[in-house]
Amino acid sequence: MDNPLLRRPLRRDDIKPRLLGHWGTSPALNLVYAHLNRLVRRTGQDVLYVAGPGHGGPALVANTYLEGTYSEIYPSVSRDVAGLTQLVRRFSTPGGIPSHVSVPTPGSIHEGGELGYALVHAFGAVFDHPDLLVAAVVGDGEAETGPLEGSWKGVDFLNPSRDGAVLPILNLNEYKIANPTVLGRLSRERLNHLFAGHGYDVLWVEGDDVRAVHRAFSAALTTAHSRIRDIQRTARRPGATVTEAPIWPMIVLRTPKGWTGPHEVDGVLVEGTFRAHQVPLAGVRDNPEHLAQLEAWLRSYQPERLFDADGRLVPELAALAPDGPARLGATSYANGGVRTEPLRLRDWRAHALDVDPARRGSLVHETTRPLGEMLADVYRDNPTTFRVFSPDELASNRLGAILDVTDRCLVAPIDPRDDRVSPAGRAMEVLSEHLCEGWLEGYNGFSHQGPGLIDTVVPLSPGSPGSGCRRTRTACSRSPTTACAAATTSTCSSPTNSRTCST
Numbered sequence: 391m392d393n394p395l396l397r398r399p400l401r402r403d404d405i406k407p408r409l410l411g412h413w414g415t416s417p418a419l420n421l422v423y424a425h426l427n428r429l430v431r432r433t434g435q436d437v438l439y440v441a442g443p444g445h446g447g448p449a450l451v452a453n454t455y456l457e458g459t460y461s462e463i464y465p466s467v468s469r470d471v472a473g474l475t476q477l478v479r480r481f482s483t484p485g486g487i488p489s490h491v492s493v494p495t496p497g498s499i500h501e502g503g504e505l506g507y508a509l510v511h512a513f514g515a516v517f518d519h520p521d522l523l524v525a526a527v528v529g530d531g532e533a534e535t536g537p538l539e540g541s542w543k544g545v546d547f548l549n550p551s552r553d554g555a556v557l558p559i560l561n562l563n564e565y566k567i568a569n570p571t572v573l574g575r576l577s578r579e580r581l582n583h584l585f586a587g588h589g590y591d592v593l594w595v596e597g598d599d600v601r602a603v604h605r606a607f608s609a610a611l612t613t614a615h616s617r618i619r620d621i622q623r624t625a626r627r628p629g630a631t632v633t634e635a636p637i638w639p640m641i642v643l644r645t646p647k648g649w650t651g652p653h654e655v656d657g658v659l660v661e662g663t664f665r666a667h668q669v670p671l672a673g674v675r676d677n678p679e680h681l682a683q684l685e686a687w688l689r690s691y692q693p694e695r696l697f698d699a700d701g702r703l704v705p706e707l708a709a710l711a712p713d714g715p716a717r718l719g720a721t722s723y724a725n726g727g728v729r730t731e732p733l734r735l736r737d738w739r740a741h742a743l744d745v746d747p748a749r750r751g752s753l754v755h756e757t758t759r760p761l762g763e764m765l766a767d768v769y770r771d772n773p774t775t776f777r778v779f780s781p782d783e784l785a786s787n788r789l790g791a792i793l794d795v796t797d798r799c800l801v802a803p804i805d806p807r808d809d810r811v812s813p814a815g816r817a818m819e820v821l822s823e824h825l826c827e828g829w830l831e832g833y834n835g836f837s838h839q840g841p842g843l844i845d846t847v848v849p850l851s852p853g854s855p856g857s858g859c860r861r862t863r864t865a866c867s868r869s870p871t872t873a874c875a876a877a878t879t880s881t882c883s884s885p886t887n888s889r890t891c892s893t
């Protein structure tokens with residue numbers, strides 16, 4: 391409520407009556423943010439940060455505040471003690487800001503909360519964005535979800551000659567809310583095998599020594615970035631053709647859950663366990679020992695060295711963030727329609743069936759066939775800004791005219807038995823409705839040029855992946871993003887399945 395920089399001893403009344411938020415995931419999200427800042431500054435790389443553990447809202451809100459984007463969008467949250475006090479008060483308060491990363495957070499376009507879509511959105515975002523690198527932090531609990539488990543195969547559809555790159559960063563803190571994670575208990579050897587099978591080479595960063603982990607992460611990020619650039623340079627040489635998926639780097643970051651927080655509370659181990667997931671010191675308002683422990687914890691970050699007398703971040707630390715639109719919270723890739731250009735569309739009536747009013751009900755025709763022909767025209771007129779995402783149903787749902795214009799995409803050696811499949815193909819067919827819809831959301835949501843649309847067939851279970859799309863709203867800081875259209879072209883299991891979301 392007050393006293394965010396501990397300019398006087400912490401008192402009971404400084405603390406909100408109800409404590410909320412997710413501490414456990416925040417240290418790793420902070421660490422990644424700081425190093426991505428450094429990467430952007432050092433290389434000029436366009437970077438988008440996707441936070442799978444979106445429950446770590448405090449980390450992303452704090453970093454956007456420190457880099458200045460937060461105060462630009464919300465001027466009352468100024469870069470001084472008064473602004474910081476405002477920010478802390480707003481956090482997870484009725485009428486304030488959510489404790490998850492969400493659309494009011496600068497640089498965020500999706501509502502956080504539903505785990506599982508980090509990687510699929512990351513791949514969708516880089517399709518046809520050759521200059522973009524998406525660093526996607528994946529929680530090891532999140533990695534147990536079906537959509538995330540399926541998302542690793544995005545690399546088999548990613549063509550480095552025309553698409554950007556995804557750098558998965560698996561935060562192996564070994565716990566979820568109340569349990570160990572499956573991946574957290576696998577040996578390093580099994581994890582290496584698992585990710586090698588998916589097409590990745592793991593760069594390991596492990597430990598609990600803050601300085602050592604920072605150094606190791608910095609080195610791993612540099613290595614990953616230079617390998618990605620090498621892959622892209624090779625694929626983009628004049629005359630080069632991509633014939634199979636390269637081995638992409640990924641980082642496994644094994645750090646304690648709730649790292650640098652209270653180590654033990656009431657004699658029970660907290661740091662490095664599931665107990666660090668949310669609020670590690672629940673009794674601060676009524677238990678003087680907890681209050682003292684909280685104060686010692688907060689003072690351990692030495693706020694008096696980080697902020698000047700007015701409460702502004704000291705200049706040498708402020709200088710670590712990139713400038714202007716290169717800041718992660720200001721990137722145009724996460725600002726809805728800033729980069730959007732409309733699709734070139736012909737008059738759809740050219741594909742309408744000629745119905746004689748006198749003979750209504752007598753015409754026999756497959757309705758999706760003209761839709762396929764219309765979409766083929768959209769492909770013709772928008773050769774780099776439009777994609778159809780389909781769960782292996784283009785042909786069976788009579789949308790095959792698309793394949794007269796473009797192949798199906800698979801970045802793998804092609805077999806003579808295949809029909810119109812190639813790494814250069816732009817029809818995205820994968821037998822996963824989660825991936826289709828997640829890619830579509832990423833493709834459109836993260837400011838894609840055209841409203842590349844369609845998701846065929848899709849007996850989606852209600853409440854599954856479209857949530858990101860459903861929850862996307864326009865924040866005042868953002869230009870409107872494109873529509874996200876899902877067309878159901880075959881029998882579906884629920885009347886709510888065909889949906890169109892737009893913001």
Ligand SMILES: Cc1ncc(C[n+]2csc(CCOP(=O)(O)OP(=O)(O)O)c2C)c(N)n1
Pocket residue numbers: 414415443445503504505506528529530531532533535561563565566567571647667
């Ligand atoms: C699909 C889904 N199921 C359940 C939850 C509830 N939930 C919130 S955080 C969490 C644990 C996440 O663990 P992990 O991905 O390892 O993130 P960490 O906090 O350890 O970084 C769960 C189960 C959710 N947010 N989304």
Ligand SMILES: [Mg+2]
Pocket residue numbers: 529530531561562563564565566571
């Ligand atoms: Mg975890």
